[in-house]
Amino acid sequence: MSGRTALLSGNEATAIAMRQARPDVFAAFPITPSTEIPQYFSKFVADGETPAVFVPVESEHSSMSACIGAAASGARSFTATSANGLALMWEELYIAASLRLPVVMACVNRALSGPININNDHSDSMGARDSGWIQLYSENAQEAYDQFFIALKTAESVGLPAMTCQDGFITSHAVEPVELLEDGKAAGYCGTWKPGRTLLSGPVSMGPYDGAEFYMEHKRQQSDAVSQAFEAHARAVREYGALSGRLLDPxxxxxxxxxxxxxxxxxxxxxxxxxxxxxxxxxxxxxxxxxxxxxxxxxxxxxxxxxxxxxxxxxxxxxxxxxxxxxxxxxxxxxxxxxxxxxxxxxxxxxxxxxxxxxxxxxxxxxxxxxxxxxxxxxxxxxxxxxxxxxxxx
Amino acid sequence: MANETRKFLPSWRTIDSAGTVAVPGSSEKFLTGDWRTERPVWKAEACRHCALCVPACPDSSIPFGADQRRGGFDLDHCKGCGVCAAVCPFGAISMIPEGGLK
Known part of the structure; x- marks a missing residue:
């Protein structure tokens, strides 16, 4: 696919960004209004348009766990979810962040129950604001597409997970013109992730018990990475602006x-x-x-x-x-x-x-x-x- | 934690990222013996070396040799749970209070 303008929903644009960012693993469980993202992505896999492994799991607790396991092995790992699905990932959100794994998630914002509701507000991702994830919010499908790349670049440069957020149905399902990058340019921007120690790099234990003598030093490290994320994000925005002509400042x-x-x-x-x-x-x-x-x-x-x-x-x-x-x-x-x-x-x-x-x-x-x-x-x-x-x- | 201990520990700038342990077999260095409130006492004369206690120990603290005989408890790692005493059919293990208040 070459650089062109296409009529896309926010979900489809995000799925295309995910394919172009060349992940190794995509693990997801369907939940409205984000369901289309894994749906589109699994079609890319079935059609041979991406070498990524698609992992259909039995819950969002598992999709985030699968992403954590994959990322801990050095795999670029993506997922998508909404509302109650995000809530079911809760403990894993903190684990991904504290293990310093740059998992990237597309969150399609939906009201978090109750009473049960499938439509848009920000109660789902706002609850996760203190979990240690980078959060980027998009106004429209174009921004949802663009910011996925910026989220990935920022996440991998500082070793923190990132979620891009778009408004359920309003952005995720409405179709609008979206300017896409050429596949090669997108791949060039994303580069390859160079993880530090991984589960495959030798005998390591990841996520062991961290007692009172060590825990606070690790939180301080995490806080430092979050501070570095400002500059990493600014860099990612500048490079993306040079590539696309679109500048997505904070x-x-x-x-x-x-x-x-x-x-x-x-x-x-x-x-x-x-x-x-x-x-x-x-x-x-x-x-x-x-x-x-x-x-x-x-x-x-x-x-x-x-x-x-x-x-x-x-x-x-x-x-x-x-x-x-x-x-x-x-x-x-x-x-x-x-x-x-x-x-x-x-x-x-x-x-x-x-x-x-x-x-x-x-x-x-x-x-x-x-x-x-x-x-x-x-x-x-x-x-x-x-x-x-x-x-x-x- | 005592201040004299603290100065030997790594700072947040130098500590391994995310607490990842990069060497194998390191759990042996984590001494859990001081968690005990009860200590197992092995009466060697009553022991028939049947080895029922060996796999029951959650802390791998009962050595069992190639000579098919068990040895004394590894009290650096035994947490004093008492499972060994409960599974022993010969009354060869008893639990006694560990230090502290008499």
Whole structure:
């Protein structure tokens, strides 16, 4: 397949990126809305388009375990999952990270039960934000495709696993034009992984008991690798930009230059938000948008730079952190802004929206903007839900 | 952990990545004998060398020689679980309290 523009869903684009990145092992268990990714990939295997071994497993606990075992043997290993599947991987997420294995996963974001729901929000991957995985979030199929390569490159340079996240159905199933790399260029970018010690390199024990005398040194090492991931990610972004012409920085600023107000968010709603910003700008309002692509490690400095000096910012979470004061993005952005001088620090208002596939409209952004311009409603509490029914029909 | 011990241990910069142990057979160096609260005592005169206790030991702490006779306990690794005493048909192993409060 040569470099070309194709009409693809986010899932198919991701599966193509995975084939082009030339893994040795792909282990997965199907779960909506990520099922198509292993489905497409297994077709590549059946059609002889990749030499990778496809491992159909009986659960996500097993798919991540298979990836860990394969990566521990030096194999480039991929998987895909969503929501409850990600939850079933939980202990293995931490093990992959602490064993310093650069497994790469495509997470297709879906609400994590309950009540049971198969549609999009960020409650699944946000729960895994402290597991030691690098996390990249995509606005559309193109970014989902592009960021898979960047995730792989970053992961393998620092020895940490990475997950790329795209919004279930909205991005994963909607078909849009996606510009693909030529196979050879993609392979050149990805190179080959050069692991350190592996299960096949001699007699080793991986993952033995780590007592109080040693555990903290290993956590400190892991923390250091996470810090190095900033620079590794920046390098991966630069190289990918040179290759593709597309620059996927940790954050994207949209019409923020002279903005007094800003929306801060993650994922597909950024497209709707940009449209809202355009319309508000047409009416003379100084408003912009900040989209976060890299969530782990968290680009606090870039965010503080982009937001300081604004009057007020709405931080919009597609999941509730149940902290009583908003979702994880709001908490992290607040943390990022704490280091800025008080006079420069914008008022921060946490919003929760779009849970379980609830649509977000341009008009929703208008409402949030109105709220930002006015004093915080006394009855809003410390977090404001948007797009939720407040009144029963009469 | 005592400070004098700590200074001989590797720093986070030099310690093996992810705790991977790169030499074989290293578990023998991990002495687990001080985990014991009860110590097995072998009465050699009552022992018939039937070797029932040998595979029952989860810590491989009962040596059994080519001469088909067992030897004394490896107390550096025995955790004092007492399985050997329970499986012995001849009452050749008894468990006694290990040190501490009398």
């Amino acid at each position: 954050v994207e600023e949209y019409r923020l230059d002279d903005a007094e107000y800003a929306f801060v968010l993650i994922g597909s709603s950024a497209g709707t938000g940009k449209d809202a910003v355009d319309r508000l700008r047409e009416r003379g309002h100084r408003v912009g948008l900040l989209k976060i692509r890299l969530f782990r490690p968290f680009p606090a400095e870039a965010i503080a730079r982009a937001l300081s000096g604004r009057r007020a910012v709405a931080v919009m979470d597609k999941c509730d952190g149940f902290s009583g004061s908003g979702g994880p993005l709001a908490a992290e952005v607040a943390g990022a802004l704490y280091g800025t001088p008080a006079a420069e620090r914008p008022e921060l208002r946490p919003f929760v929206y779009g849970l379980g596939g609830r649509d977000v409209w341009v008009e929703e952004f208008f409402g949030i903007y109105e709220s930002l311009r006015n004093p915080w409603a006394a009855d809003a509490g410390r977090v404001e839900y948007r797009g939720v029914r407040e009144e029963a029909p009469v």
